[in-house]
Amino acid sequence: MLIGIISDTHNNISVFQKAIGKFNRLKVEAIFHCGDWSSFFMLEACKKIKCEFFSVLGNNDYDLFEFKGRSVGKIYFGNGHLEKEIDGRRIAMCHGNSAFLLDFLLESGRYDLVLSGHTHIASIEKIRNTLHINPGAPFHSRNNIPGIAIYDTKSGTGNLIIL
Secondary structure, eight states: OEEEEEOOOTTOHHHHHHHHHHHHHHTOSEEEEOSOOOSGGGGGGGGGOOSEEEEOOOTTOOOHHHHTTOEETTEEEOSSEEEEEETTEEEEEEOSSOHHHHHHHHHSSOOSEEEOOSSOOEEEEEETTEEEEEEOOSSSOTTSOOEEEEEETTTTEEEEEEO
């Protein structure tokens, strides 16, 4: 199963729609958004999503009362962090602005995959038995890799995709 990963869309609805189109073409079966949507209106772009969608909030999500703990259509919003098991893979996600929380998730050994954003720097790294994926940002990337990421639950591997 392929999982799409995105973060830090910051009100850029056209780039977000481009990413959703890419996820649909790749036939991902779930999408994880690591926070920093910025405004609730961004959910309008999610109407074309053809799969399950999970998200956490980031430090720049201004309409918190609209997002917090809600399911919106196919999207489920977790509070602070989110844990999910898909295809036998234990997945945790947080925005990444809390170094304490991110480090705990990575060092706990409880997860096969930890997802985060916040830095706008795309990276994939293995920490003991946990794969850490930060998709960076689909625009305004700090390491010139504007994009998204894909995780394959069968192989346990991830790839960065430049938009």
